[in-house]
Amino acid sequence: MSADLAADVRRLVLGAAATSDLERAARADFATFFPDEHGPVSRDDGPDHATASALVFDPTLTRTLLVFHAKGQFWVQPGGHLETGDASIADAALRELREETGVVVSALTKPLVYDLDHHGLSSSFGRCSSHLDIGIAVVVVVSDDAALIVSDESEDVRWWPITALPDEVPPGFDGRVRRLRDRLHI
Numbered sequence: 001m002s003a004d005l006a007a008d009v010r011r012l013v014l015g016a017a018a019t020s021d022l023e024r025a026a027r028a029d030f031a032t033f034f035p036d037e038h039g040p041v042s043r044d045d046g047p048d049h050a051t052a053s054a055l056v057f058d059p060t061l062t063r064t065l066l067v068f069h070a071k072g073q074f075w076v077q078p079g080g081h082l083e084t085g086d087a088s089i090a091d092a093a094l095r096e097l098r099e100e101t102g103v104v105v106s107a108l109t110k111p112l113v114y115d116l117d118h119h120g121l122s123s124s125f126g127r128c129s130s131h132l133d134i135g136i137a138v139v140v141v142v143s144d145d146a147a148l149i150v151s152d153e154s155e156d157v158r159w160w161p162i163t164a165l166p167d168e169v170p171p172g173f174d175g176r177v178r179r180l181r182d183r184l185h186i
Contacts, residue, residue, distance in 0.1 A: 003037065004087060004088070005041055005082060005086055005087065005088065005089075005092075006037045006038060006039060006041050007037045008087075008088045008089050009034055009039060009041055009050050009089060009134065010034050010036065010037045010039065012089055012114060012116075012134055013027065013030045013031055013034045013116065014031075016030070016114070016115070016116050017115070017183065023115070023116075026115075026116040026117065026118060027116060029116075029118050030116050030118065030132055033048065033050075033132055034050075034132075040132070041082050042081075042082060043081050043127075043128060047127055047128055047130070048130045048131075048132065049081075049082075049128070049131070049132065050082055050089075050131075050132045050133075050134065051079055051080055051081055051082065051131040051132065051133045051134070052079055052080070052082060052086075052089045052090075052092035052093040052096060052133070052134055052135075052136065053076075053077045053078060053079025053080070053093055053096065053133050053134070053135045053136070054077060054078050054079060054093040054094060054096060054097040054105075054135070054136055054138045055077045055135045055136065055137050055138065055176070055177060055180050056077065056078070056097065056101075056103065056138045056139075056140055057137065057138065057139050057140075057162075057180075057181060057184065058139070058140070058141075058142070058159070059139055059140075059141055061139070061162075061181050061184055061185070062161060062162055062163075063159045063160060063161055063162065064077070064159070064160055064162055064165075064177055064181075065077075065078070065101060065103065065140075065142075065148075065157070065158075065159055065160075066157070066158060066159075066160055066165075066166070066169075067100050067101065067150075067151070067153075067154040067156070067157050068154055068155045068156040068157075068158075068168075069153065069154060069155075070152075070153055070154055070155050071153070072170075073168065074168045074169055074170055075160070075165070075166045075168050075169050076169065076170060076173065077135060077177075078096050078097045078099075078100040078101055079093065079096050079100075079133060079135070080092075080096045080099075080100075080153070083095070089114075089134045089136065090108055090112060090136050093134075093135070093136040093138070094108075094136075094138070097138065099151055100149075100151045100153065100154060100157070101148050101149060101151075101157050102147065102148055102149035103140055103142060103148070105138055105140055108136065108138060109137060109138070109139060109184060112136065113136070113137035113180060113183045113184055114134055114135055114136045114137065114180075115134075115135050115176060115179060115180055116132070116133070116134060116135075117133045117135060117172075117176060118130060118131070118132050118133070119131055119133065119170060135176065135180065137180040137181070137183065137184055139184065162177060162178065162181060165177065
């Protein structure tokens with residue numbers, strides 16, 4: 001992995017919003033894994049490593065695009081492992097979005113709106129025991145009849161109203177979606 005990608009992870013960890021005890025705890029947890037610019041950014045760096053994801057919203061900020069993860073058997077934002085060619089967390093998140101849904105984003109909201117989510121994984125995820133996910137908020141204009149793709153990692157891709165997310169989401173996911181959506185209003 002590039003030193004630039006590791007530096008980007010460290011920069012985002014240090015700059016993460018922390019307006020609640022939950023967010024302060026997440027930032028402190030991430031800081032233990034990334035005390036410098038040599039933290040675990042690759043799955044080859046051990047069972048606990050960074051990932052990038054895209055929490056996608058429509059322009060009205062009332063819907064979010066989710067994939068039904070085949071291994072996890074839950075609805076979640078598109079995302080995954082960092083790869084050698086990724087120049088930044090944002091690049092990795094947009095690559096994952098394109099690969100998992102077919103949605104292409106040309107520009108991100110400025111300033112970057114993101115959060116930190118460290119979550120444990122079941123044995124179905126192989127040698128990965130936890131992901132230190134940096135989720136990037138993305139607003140996209142996609143028509144209702146636009147064709148979405150379903151990757152080999154997912155069973156379905158669908159837009160969901162933020163007020164009516166599916167029952168099969170990871171713990172705390174609805175709060176994560178709402179916090180990022182609310183930050184986009186600022």
